[in-house]
Amino acid sequence: MKHILLFILPILIIVAIVFTIFGIFQIRFEEEKFMDDLKRKAKTVAESIELSVRHTFIDNDLKSANRLVESFQKRERLQGCAIYNKDGQILAITERISDWKQKDKPYLNDIFSAKSPRGALEKFKEYSVYSYILPVLDDENNILGLVEVIYDTSYMFTMLTELWRRISIALIVLISLITVIAFLIQRQIFILPIRRLTEWFKYFQKGDIDKLRPFEEKGELGKLISEVEQVALGLRVARKVVTEEAYVRVQKEEIWTQAKLRDLIHAKLGENAFLVVSNREPYMHVIDEITGMFKCIRPASGVVTAIDPILRVCGGTWIAHGSGDADKKFVNSKNKLGVPPEDNRYILKRVWLSKEEEEGYYYGFSNEGLWPLCHVTHTRPIFRETDWQMYKKVNLKFAESILEELPSKNPFIFIQDYHFTLLSKMIKEKRPDATIALFWHIPWPNPEVFAICPYQQEILEGMLACDLIGFHVQFHCNNFLDTVNRLIECRVDTEKFSVIRLNKETSVRTFPISVNGYINSDITNVQEAQLDKIRKELKLEDKIIALGVDRIDYTKGIIERMLAIDRFLEKYPEYKNKFVFIQLAAPSRTHIKRYRELMGEIDELVENKNWKHSEGSWRPIIYLKRHFSPEEIKPYYKLADICIVSSLHDGMNLVAKEYVSSKDDLNGVLVLSRFTGASRELTDAIQINPYSIEEFADSIKFAIEMPPQEKRKRMESMRRIVSENNVYRWAGNIITELTSLKKN
Numbered sequence: 001m002k003h004i005l006l007f008i009l010p011i012l013i014i015v016a017i018v019f020t021i022f023g024i025f026q027i028r029f030e031e032e033k034f035m036d037d038l039k040r041k042a043k044t045v046a047e048s049i050e051l052s053v054r055h056t057f058i059d060n061d062l063k064s065a066n067r068l069v070e071s072f073q074k075r076e077r078l079q080g081c082a083i084y085n086k087d088g089q090i091l092a093i094t095e096r097i098s099d100w101k102q103k104d105k106p107y108l109n110d111i112f113s114a115k116s117p118r119g120a121l122e123k124f125k126e127y128s129v130y131s132y133i134l135p136v137l138d139d140e141n142n143i144l145g146l147v148e149v150i151y152d153t154s155y156m157f158t159m160l161t162e163l164w165r166r167i168s169i170a171l172i173v174l175i176s177l178i179t180v181i182a183f184l185i186q187r188q189i190f191i192l193p194i195r196r197l198t199e200w201f202k203y204f205q206k207g208d209i210d211k212l213r214p215f216e217e218k219g220e221l222g223k224l225i226s227e228v229e230q231v232a233l234g235l236r237v238a239r240k241v242v243t244e245e246a247y248v249r250v251q252k253e254e255i256w257t258q259a260k261l262r263d264l265i266h267a268k269l270g271e272n273a274f275l276v277v278s279n280r281e282p283y284m285h286v287i288d289e290i291t292g293m294f295k296c297i298r299p300a301s302g303v304v305t306a307i308d309p310i311l312r313v314c315g316g317t318w319i320a321h322g323s324g325d326a327d328k329k330f331v332n333s334k335n336k337l338g339v340p341p342e343d344n345r346y347i348l349k350r351v352w353l354s355k356e357e358e359e360g361y362y363y364g365f366s367n368e369g370l371w372p373l374c375h376v377t378h379t380r381p382i383f384r385e386t387d388w389q390m391y392k393k394v395n396l397k398f399a400e401s402i403l404e405e406l407p408s409k410n411p412f413i414f415i416q417d418y419h420f421t422l423l424s425k426m427i428k429e430k431r432p433d434a435t436i437a438l439f440w441h442i443p444w445p446n447p448e449v450f451a452i453c454p455y456q457q458e459i460l461e462g463m464l465a466c467d468l469i470g471f472h473v474q475f476h477c478n479n480f481l482d483t484v485n486r487l488i489e490c491r492v493d494t495e496k497f498s499v500i501r502l503n504k505e506t507s508v509r510t511f512p513i514s515v516n517g518y519i520n521s522d523i524t525n526v527q528e529a530q531l532d533k534i535r536k537e538l539k540l541e542d543k544i545i546a547l548g549v550d551r552i553d554y555t556k557g558i559i560e561r562m563l564a565i566d567r568f569l570e571k572y573p574e575y576k577n578k579f580v581f582i583q584l585a586a587p588s589r590t591h592i593k594r595y596r597e598l599m600g601e602i603d604e605l606v607e608n609k610n611w612k613h614s615e616g617s618w619r620p621i622i623y624l625k626r627h628f629s630p631e632e633i634k635p636y637y638k639l640a641d642i643c644i645v646s647s648l649h650d651g652m653n654l655v656a657k658e659y660v661s662s663k664d665d666l667n668g669v670l671v672l673s674r675f676t677g678a679s680r681e682l683t684d685a686i687q688i689n690p691y692s693i694e695e696f697a698d699s700i701k702f703a704i705e706m707p708p709q710e711k712r713k714r715m716e717s718m719r720r721i722v723s724e725n726n727v728y729r730w731a732g733n734i735i736t737e738l739t740s741l742k743k744n
C-alpha cells in the first residue's frame with residue numbers, strides 16, 4: 001500500500017493543482033460574466049425608465065414616480081429603484097429597499113457635478129448590492145434628478161460557492177478514480193506477478209517441484225522472471241547431479257571424511273535441507289563488556305563443537321535460541337543469518353525467548369530439573385510446575401519455528417538434547433511425514449531415578465514420537481529402554497532395539513559423538529609464537545603442565561580435581577615448583593544458585609590450595625575463569641603434558657577427544673574419568689574414579705612419570721580411534737539410520 005501511494009501521490013498532487021488552478025480561472029470568468037450582465041441589465045433598465053422619470057420631474061408627478069418604483073417590488077430577488085431630486089433627496093423608493101434612504105451616499109455630489117452615470121458594488125445591510133445611478137438631464141443639459149437601480153448580488157456568491165463545491169466534488173471523484181485505477185494497474189502489472197514469483201520461490205525452496213508452473217509474464221518483469229526460472233532450473237539440475245555423483249562416491253570411500261559426509265547427505269537427503277535444532281546456538285553475538293563493541297563468540301558447548309563442523313561441510317539450517325545480547329542486530333527479516341560470520345556455510349535461525357520463558361524452560365526445567373536428574377551427581381533435581389508449563393510453551397514455540405522451515409515433502413529434523421523432549425510429538429502432529437531423530441547428549445539414568453520426575457509420562461510420550469533416539473553409549477540406551485518398559489505402556493523389541501507404542505516404532509541406537517579428528521583438522525595448526533607467549537605470561541618454562549578445560553558445572557568434577565592436585569602435592573612434594581595445573585573455566589548457567597555457589601567454592605579452593613603449596617612466585621593452580629574461544633584453547637592443548645577430565649558423570653566429554661586430536665607429536669597423557677562416555681572408547685587413557693582422591697592423585701603422578709614410549713603408544717592408539725570414529729562418522733551413521741527409517 002505504501003508503495004502504491006508513493007507511486008500515485010505525485011499524480012494526485014498534479015491533478016489537484018491543475019484542478020484548483022482551473023477552478024480559480026473558472027470562478028473568475030463566471031464572476032466577470034455575471035457582473036458584466038448585471039451592469040448591462042442595470043444600465044438598460046435605468047435608461048428605459050429615464051424618459052418616464054423626466055416627465056415626473058418636469059410635471060412634479062410624485063404619484064407616477066411612486067408607481068414606477070413600486071413596480072420593482074414584484075421582481076424576483078432583492079431589486080429596487082430610487083428616484084432622487086436635483087438636491088439629492090429621495091423622492092420615491094421601492095418599499096423593500098426603503099432602508100437605503102439612511103445610507104450615506106457621498107458619491108452623489110460627484111455624479112451631480114460630472115453629470116455622468118455611476119455603477120458600483122455597495123454594502124446594504126448584510127447584502128452586497130450593485131447600484132447603477134443615471135443622471136436625468138433636461139434639454140439644456142441641466143440635472144433634473146437621478147434614477148438609481150439596485151440589484152442584489154449576493155446570489156452571485158451563492159452561485160460561485162456552488163460552482164466551487166461542484167469542482168471539489170469532481171476533483172474528489174477524479175482522485176478516487178485515479179487511485180483505484182492506479183491500484184488495479186499496479187496490482188495487475190507488479191503485485192500479482194511478484195506474488196506469483198514469491199509463491200513459486202517458496203515451493204522451490206521447499207522442493208515442491210510439482211507445484212512449479214512456468215510463467216507467462218511478458219515485458220520487462222517477464223524477462224526477469226524468465227531469468228530467475230533459468231537459474232532455479234540450473235540449481236535443481238545441479239542438485240540432482242550432485243546427489244547422484246555423491247551416491248557413487250559414498251559407496252566407494254571407507255574412512256569418514258568431510259567429503260564423504262557431504263556426499264552422504266547429498267545422496268540421502270537429496271534436495272532436502274538438513275535441519276538441526278538445539279537450545280544453544282553455534283554463534284552468539286554479544287556486547288564486549290570492556291570495549292562495548294559487538295563481537296561474535298562460539299559458546300562452550302559439546303553440541304556446538306560437534307555439530308558446527310558438520311553443518312559447515314553439508315550446509316543446512318540450524319535453529320536455536322538467540323541468547324546473545326546483540327543477536328537481534330545481526331539477523332534478517334526472518335531472524336536468520338549466514339554463519340560462520342566470516343565465511344557463510346549454513347543458515348542459523350534464531351528463536352527469541354522472553355526472560356520468563358528462558359527462566360522457566362532453560363534455567364528451571366532443563367537445567368535445575370532434567371540436568372541433575374540425568375547426571376545423578378548428588379545435586380537434587382528441582383521440578384516446578386511453572387517451569388514445566390514454560391518448557392512446554394517453549395517447545396511449542398520451537399515447533400512453530402521449525403514447521404515454517406520444512407520442505408513440503410519428507411523433511412528430516414535432527415533435534416539435540418534434553419531441552420526438547422516434547423518437540424517431535426508437536427511437529428509430528430502437523431507433519432506426520434517428517435522423519436525425526438533426537439540425540440541425547442547427556443546420560444540417561446536408570447528407571448528408578450527417572451521415575452522421580454513428575455512429568456515422566458509426557459516426556460517419554462514426547463520422545464517416542466521420534467523415529468530415532470541416539471545416545472553416546474550402550475549403557476544409556478539400555479537405561480532408556482528399561483525406563484520406557486517400566487514407566488509407560490509400550491513394547492520394547494530387544495532384537496531390533498526399538499520401542500513400539502501406539503503402532504509407532506522408535507529405534508534406539510548408540511552413536512558415540514566425536515570431534516572432527518586429526519585428519520583434515522586445523523587444530524594442530526598452532527604457531528610456536530603463541531605457545532611462547534603463554535609460556536612467558538604464565539611462567540610455564542620448564543614446568544610439567546596439566547590442563548583442564550570445562551564449563552563451570554558441578555558434573556565436571558572440578559572440585560575433585562583441585563582436591564586431587566592438593567593431595568598429589570602433599571603426597572609427592574618433589575613435584576612442587578615443577579608442576580602447574582591450568583584450569584580454563586567458562587562461567588556457565590550463572591543465573592542458577594547452585595552454579596553460583598559452585599563458582600564460589602572453586603574460587604575458595606583455588607585460593608586455599610595455592611596458598612598452602614605456594615613457594616616464591618610459584619603457584620600450583622592457574623585458574624583462568626572466562627570464556628575461551630576454540631582458537632584460544634588450541635595452544636593450551638598443545639602445551640599440556642597432561643589433560644585431566646574428571647567428570648562425575650558425562651554423556652561423552654569432547655574435551656578428552658579434542659586433546660587427543662591436538663596431540664600430533666604424541667607427547668601427552670589423558671587422565672580420564674571412567675564416568676564419561678569417552679572412557680568407553682579411549683581405553684588407553686589413565687582412567688580414574690574422580691570421587692577417589694587418593695587414586696586420582698596417584699594417577700597424576702603416574703601420568704607424569706609414564707615412559708615416553710608408553711605415552712606415544714597410548715596416544716597413537718587413542719588418536720587412531722578418534723580419527724576413525726570422528727564426528728563425520730557420527731553424523732553419517734545417524735543420517736544413514738534415519739534415512740533407512742524414512743517412510744515412502
Ligand code: F6P
Nearest residue numbers: 280300301302303304417441588
Ligand atoms: O552437552 C550437553 C549440553 O547441555 C549441551 O546441550 C550444551 O550445549 C552444553 O551442554 C552446554 O550447556 P549450555 O548450553 O546450557 O551452556
